[in-house]
Amino acid sequence: MASTPPQTGPLRHFLQFRDLSRDEIRYVLDRARLIKDKFKRYQPHHTLHDRNLAMVFEKASTRTRVSFEAGMYQLGGSVIHLTTGDSQLGRAEPIEDTARVISRMVDLVMIRTFEQTRIERFAAHSRVPVINGLTNEFHPCQILADIFTYIEHAGPIEGKTVAWIGDGNNMAYTWLQAAEMLGFRLHVSAPQGYQLDRKRIGQPSDTVLREFADPMQACRGAHLVTTDVWTSMGYEAENEERRRAFADWCVDAEMMAVADPAALFMHCLPAHRGEEVTGEVIDGPQSVVWDEAENRLHVQKALMEFLLLGQVA
Numbered sequence: 069m070a071s072t073p074p075q076t077g078p079l080r081h082f083l084q085f086r087d088l089s090r091d092e093i094r095y096v097l098d099r100a101r102l103i104k105d106k107f108k109r110y111q112p113h114h115t116l117h118d119r120n121l122a123m124v125f126e127k128a129s130t131r132t133r134v135s136f137e138a139g140m141y142q143l144g145g146s147v148i149h150l151t152t153g154d155s156q157l158g159r160a161e162p163i164e165d166t167a168r169v170i171s172r173m174v175d176l177v178m179i180r181t182f183e184q185t186r187i188e189r190f191a192a193h194s195r196v197p198v199i200n201g202l203t204n205e206f207h208p209c210q211i212l213a214d215i216f217t218y219i220e221h222a223g224p225i226e227g228k229t230v231a232w233i234g235d236g237n238n239m240a241y242t243w244l245q246a247a248e249m250l251g252f253r254l255h256v257s258a259p260q261g262y263q264l265d266r267k268r269i270g271q272p273s274d275t276v277l278r279e280f281a282d283p284m285q286a287c288r289g290a291h292l293v294t295t296d297v298w299t300s301m302g303y304e305a306e307n308e309e310r311r312r313a314f315a316d317w318c319v320d321a322e323m324m325a326v327a328d329p330a331a332l333f334m335h336c337l338p339a340h341r342g343e344e345v346t347g348e349v350i351d352g353p354q355s356v357v358w359d360e361a362e363n364r365l366h367v368q369k370a371l372m373e374f375l376l377l378g379q380v381a
């Protein structure tokens with residue numbers, strides 16, 4: 069099958085959620101629906117025939133690697149997998165030089181790394197679109213999948229309430245960007261010292277963000293309850309301190325009981341049962357975590373297609 073001609077407009081990256089406009093997010097989510105439906109019917113969808121994706125992992129991954137790798141092959145393209153350890157990045161080649169070189173050879177790059185500034189430096193020297201596969205600051209592909217999953221199970225997310233229970237981390241900051249853009253409210257409950265940093269977020273309006281000391285209060289009436297590990301990658305030295313601080317931030321049946329009766333539970337995974345969530349909740353009837361994980365595949369296929377081809381429908 070012939071590939072679709074390249075997009076002629078300006079170079080686009082997806083380094084944080086708000087790099088796409090609200091309309092573009094809606095387009096990608098709609099396109100993901102079509103791509104998922106075709107996948108389920110075993111219909112080929114080779115819109116990125118002969119295109120090549122380089123994936124650079126400076127942190128571990130299961131879902132991100134498999135979903136990008138499988139996704140690019142399913143679109144008719146191919147993938148190169150690099151890590152810090154097996155590339156010259158591990159021997160201090162500047163990220164700018166790595167970007168200049170890789171982006172002359174492939175059509176698209178996905179990076180999982182530490183500071184957001186590192187992926188921004190890469191993107192600033194790249195000739196091709198760059199996708200954030202997780203940084204310390206953001207995890208935009210995951211939130212794209214989470215919103216797709218919410219819509220799939222419960223309809224539009226506009227006007228709904230999402231409760232974030234636990235660390236004010238990369239996921240929480242990305243949820244906040246999505247709430248601001250898509251018109252839903254975020255309730256956040258994090259232990260003292262782990263809340264969202266005002267220096268980063270400014271003063272979001274009360275219709276976008278409400279913060280709660282008590283996680284039960286944050287869950288009250290929520291349409292989606294979601295959490296994440298107590299210790300994110302890169303913060304392992306704080307593990308013991310965090311275990312103590314987060315002991316009361318475990319999503320359990322009591323918290324789910326005060327949420328909306330139809331509330332969903334999500335977790336980006338990997339999960340630690342008995343820490344940030346009980347087995348009863350993550351393996352229970354309100355949990356949609358396996359659909360959420362699968363949907364990484366479909367939304368990222370739509371995203372890669374959008375970054376390379378623009379809006380094709």
Ligand code: CP
Nearest residue numbers: 129130131132336337
């Ligand atoms: N949720 C997520 O990004 O999972 P991985 O760390 O396994 O890629």
Ligand code: NVA
Nearest residue numbers: 237296300301336337
């Ligand atoms: N907040 C977690 C997400 C893992 C997918 C981390 O950064 O490790």
